[in-house]
Amino acid sequence: MNLKLKVWRQKNAKSDGKLVDIEARNIPEGASFLEMLDIVNEDLQDKGGEPIAFDHDCREGICGSCSLSINGVPHGPSETTTCQLYMRKFKDGETIYVEPFRAKSFPIVRDLIVDRSAFDRIQQAGGFITARTGSAQDGNAILVSKVNADRAMEAAACIGCGACAAACPNASAMLFVGAKISHLALLPQGQAERTSRALKMVRTMDDEGFGNCSNYYECEAVCPAEIPVSVIARLNREFAAASAKDSVS
């Protein structure tokens, strides 16, 4: 199949970017979207051009590196990530817009690559359970009901790609933050730091410039890991309870 791509090209963080027309020729239907870009890049290089820069690594939907918005939608029509999107989902001759994830807190590095280190800083603020190496008791000494273990796992499945913030009109990161807070709040091991975690992660999220949730649920719709918006409700509850405790202590 042949496609007309409109690709965001931008030399670096400081320069201006623009959409550039690029033809994608002889693309097999079974190729993934990133393999289509590989073919386009080989073609560009053969003609003396510079390849389109994009983040990718595992190409099996788990590392969270892909950061493409396709026709305005983070990860495009994929059920999961961009790397798991196959060209059979497109029609021959179709025009496709390829842009980086857009959010103020994800500055563009080059072309389709963005800087998502804000997510790392939120995690550093409190997205952990303090368990010094070697200090743990026997694993089966901590009982976790299957229901809670499954719920925690559902939230922990977040791959940290940032599609949630890119899809949100407010560029809110609350699905990402809610997922981590829910995962740890649901487990007995996470109780000791529950209050401080909620406060620190939410404050860092605000400091990084992410917006608030106003219930568009675009995040849930694009999330490759199927994180449910109920984690945002849990985040709000955790934050409210933590703020109340914080104000009296």
Added chain:
Amino acid sequence: MSVPPSALQATTPVTTGNVLDARIPGGPIEDKWEEHKFASKLINPANRRKYEIIVVGSGLAGASAAASLGEMGYKVKCFCYQDSPRRAHSIAAQGGINGAKNYQNDGDSVYRLFYDTIKGGDFRSREANVYRLAQVSVSIIDQCVAQGVPFAREYGGLLANRSFGGAQVSRTFYARGQTGQQLLLGAYSALCRQIAEKSVEMFPRTEMLDLVLVDGHAKGIVVRDMVTGEVKSYAADAVIMATGGYGNVFYLSTNAKGCNVTAAWRAHKQGALFANPCYTQIHPTCIPVSGDYQSKLTLMSESLRNDGRVWVSKKKADNRPPAQIPEEDRDYYLERKYPSFGNLAPRDISSRSAKEACDDGRGVGPGGLGVYLDFADSIKRLGEPVVRERYGNLFDIYQQITNENAYQQPMRIYPAVHYTMGGLWVDYNLMSNIPGLFVLGEANFSDHGANRLGASALMQGLADGYFVIPYTIGNYLAPEIGKRPTTDRPEFKQTEAAVKERTKQLLGIKGRRSVDYFHRELGRIVWDYCGMSRSEKSLQRALSQIPPLREEFWKNVNVPGEGESLNAALEKAGRVADFLEFGELMCLDALDRRESCGGHFREEYQYPDGEAKRDDLSFQHVAAWEFAGEGQKSIRHIEPLIFEEAHPSVRSYK
């Protein structure tokens, strides 16, 4: 075409350098680690902050090491090529992690995990290391639970287990089909805590391009900032490399696209010995190749073999759809050939059996390179919801890629390169032959012998990082106090200059072929001639084809762009250049190991029934190669393997 000198020299008999000393502590195997820990040198807490340690890589081994050393009070700098340490390729491991907890009361023990690992590795691993691995496996599970890793649970709240290839007990802990992700995020969260505490400084999007030696000791690295292109040095008291395996030498593998051998190869060229590079693992359950454009292969967790049955038609070139092939025409070849292990036979055996079936003309799917993995019986027995709960995400991945529904028709699978057991040689302390250079996780060679058992990679990565290096690094560091050089030393400046020169060279060639072209060609050579089975003839062919390809690379590769900015083609070019050198060593090692063992199957050495034939008399040793200079044949040193506990026997899974 003139045959390059290195290929000619490969036909000479096995050269033997020195006999290596792995510094294995004395005493009974079950006491070695405890006694070694007691005998190891300690660094007092106030002095630890005077030491700086570089950790390269942020996968299970790197992140757990960086976090643990940071907690202890050392000053750590951690480097990774990804945009975040959370994306290291450990994240893609699906199935699980072994731990000798015996929670299922089914006869497991530290000794049994040790024995299974030695046997699974076809008696080509070091007993003392493997025993230690089995011992600390128990603590790993505890550690991960404490961090909040959401392992699967039973209804009563206890941890759930499943069984895995090469074992007859249920000792594998898992988190859906995303165990690697959850363990890595656990280690990443511990790392995050240390970054916030400022005991660890993190350098993402930074690639190690060389190791710096000062007076023969590893005292720093040269890196390239992948965003600005700046080449820079960092000095430390010790360097830990946890840089993963070299599976991408095959171009197509289940590794992430960025996985590479560069850090290990650069260290090798600085003097670190490379051990057993020919031990590569081909994973039996991957989605078959569908076309030339394919950029990687996707693994389907081996855990699928718990409930899936592997079969092909008994007839050659049977084009009937699977549903129309009646039971009596199906060959469940693993169950037939290995009745006691059946579909759970170890990876190398399962992979080779699939190849045999396809070579016999009984393969399925496009090109006949595939076999069926059928869940119909399990769905009948357990019901679809149970199968969905166990493997739902894997079935989803399969459907996205192939457009086929594995609940309704059997999956098609084929073996693919997945893991590499070889790596930099390390002693019992996980230190390479270069003082101060430690190697952890898949990047070292130590624990899996010639074949790794399922759910053991995660175990080894975390064992090395959480529970081994924090104790053993003190032995090196204690007498080194105050010896950290500055990056003003000429050794740093020279290495930096060499790195910059190489970058300039790559950018200056401006040839006509892309980097990927060379990578694909190299991959084709090593897959065809040094893949699932090897022979003297095929390896000689590989050794005559790799040097000319490398020569052409340096004359005709096209690396567009510049060095002073983000340039993915340049990154790739440097990695492929190293693979082009490394691939030759891998084939040379495969040629000189004139026996079959584990993942290394030499066609000349097999029993009449096709089983691998080891030669314990000649090859019960580790081959550790020394770089002898450009164009010189590498020197083959050996470390003899002594089995005091697990006596080498013909590995039988029948």
